Amino acid sequence: MGIFRDEMTSKERREAYFRGEEVDRLPCAIMFEETAAVYAGINVEEYYFDSNKMLEAEKFIVREFGAESCGINVTLRGLGEALGSKMGYSDSRASFLIDPVLKDYKMLDNMEVINPYKDGRLPITLKALGKIKKELGNEASVGSGVSGPVSAASAIRGTENLMKDFIQNKEGVHKLLDFIVECNLAYVEAVYKEHGLMCGIGDPISCANLISPKQFREFSKPYLSKMIDGMYKITGEKPSLHICGKTKGIWNDLRDLNISAFSVDNCEDIGEVKNALGDKVCLVGNIDPVSIIRNGTVEDVYREVKSCIEKAADSPNGYIVGSGCDIPGGAPIENIKAVIEATKKYSERISIRR
Numbered sequence: 001m002g003i004f005r006d007e008m009t010s011k012e013r014r015e016a017y018f019r020g021e022e023v024d025r026l027p028c029a030i031m032f033e034e035t036a037a038v039y040a041g042i043n044v045e046e047y048y049f050d051s052n053k054m055l056e057a058e059k060f061i062v063r064e065f066g067a068e069s070c071g072i073n074v075t076l077r078g079l080g081e082a083l084g085s086k087m088g089y090s091d092s093r094a095s096f097l098i099d100p101v102l103k104d105y106k107m108l109d110n111m112e113v114i115n116p117y118k119d120g121r122l123p124i125t126l127k128a129l130g131k132i133k134k135e136l137g138n139e140a141s142v143g144s145g146v147s148g149p150v151s152a153a154s155a156i157r158g159t160e161n162l163m164k165d166f167i168q169n170k171e172g173v174h175k176l177l178d179f180i181v182e183c184n185l186a187y188v189e190a191v192y193k194e195h196g197l198m199c200g201i202g203d204p205i206s207c208a209n210l211i212s213p214k215q216f217r218e219f220s221k222p223y224l225s226k227m228i229d230g231m232y233k234i235t236g237e238k239p240s241l242h243i244c245g246k247t248k249g250i251w252n253d254l255r256d257l258n259i260s261a262f263s264v265d266n267c268e269d270i271g272e273v274k275n276a277l278g279d280k281v282c283l284v285g286n287i288d289p290v291s292i293i294r295n296g297t298v299e300d301v302y303r304e305v306k307s308c309i310e311k312a313a314d315s316p317n318g319y320i321v322g323s324g325c326d327i328p329g330g331a332p333i334e335n336i337k338a339v340i341e342a343t344k345k346y347s348e349r350i351s352i353r354r
Helices: 010-017 035-039 044-047 051-063 078-083 105-108 122-136 149-157 159-168 170-197 213-235 248-254 271-275 287-293 298-312 332-344
Strands: 086-088 096-101 144-147 200-204 240-243 261-264 284-288 318-324
Touching: 010 086, 035 044, 044 051, 078 122, 078 149, 078 170, 078 200, 086 105, 086 159, 105 170, 144 149, 144 170, 144 213, 149 170, 149 213, 159 213, 170 200, 170 213, 200 213, 200 318, 240 284, 248 271, 261 271, 261 287, 261 332, 271 284, 271 298, 284 287, 284 298, 287 298, 298 318, 298 332, 318 332
Parallel strands: 144 200, 200 240, 240 261, 261 284, 284 318
Antiparallel strands: 086 096
């Protein structure tokens, strides 16, 4: 499909773009988490417990795939693990919850806010972030991430139990979510203090596929808002938010959150998201990571990237081309690279059109 050469580094491009200047092409965000290790040929279980392997995985996606952002997140289950939930591990996929730590909400009375320097795998993550910043900080944007309170709660209480508790034990759920906000902020503060890095937020359990808009407003939104405000107080910058799955029913609610960007899943139309949120935040998304990037052709990738750019490139607060969620294992390397190549082709000489 042709090779289009960049004229700016990813860091130069992103900074100039959000200053309102013309750039060579749109920024691009290809999402990886544990699958970065898979593509780099690293055993995922070993990756979880070795900061050097985390660094090697991030070097691979930046230097081989052209990823413009990198870093290590707490992951969906990381906070639960730090608090005592039992996890299982695989050599080629994400960790999974075996036994949630919170059997009874009374246990919260004796649980202490996590110590990022001691608990679970958080110290390994902090160490890895320092190495990644030193090695890749001039090549790509480096950051970390935490799970939204409801999503983090699923690894502490168990998703099925949590869904029942939304109806049967609302008081306990609210107490848990408030505690999670404190834990997340402790990690965010450590990341900023040690490395000067920002954390984004991933919140898959808050999508409409799992909870209703009413439940989002009762359980998720108040604690997301509290956590986001706390993150802003620590760093002086607004965090980004990614929610997997359907979110249309809560777009108006997202306008109330002090976020810089919203990363939307491919099940929603990026043009509709632009009309609902584009005047409020930068938009990120939303190439289908499974049907298009993993199972499609290079031509499919180019077509979808072009469609997203046509729909969202004129978003008033900016648009970043990206995958709708994490790239799954097994996607052809040429398809992953095609996301960036297509972005170069279809967004030459562009600026935010306020």
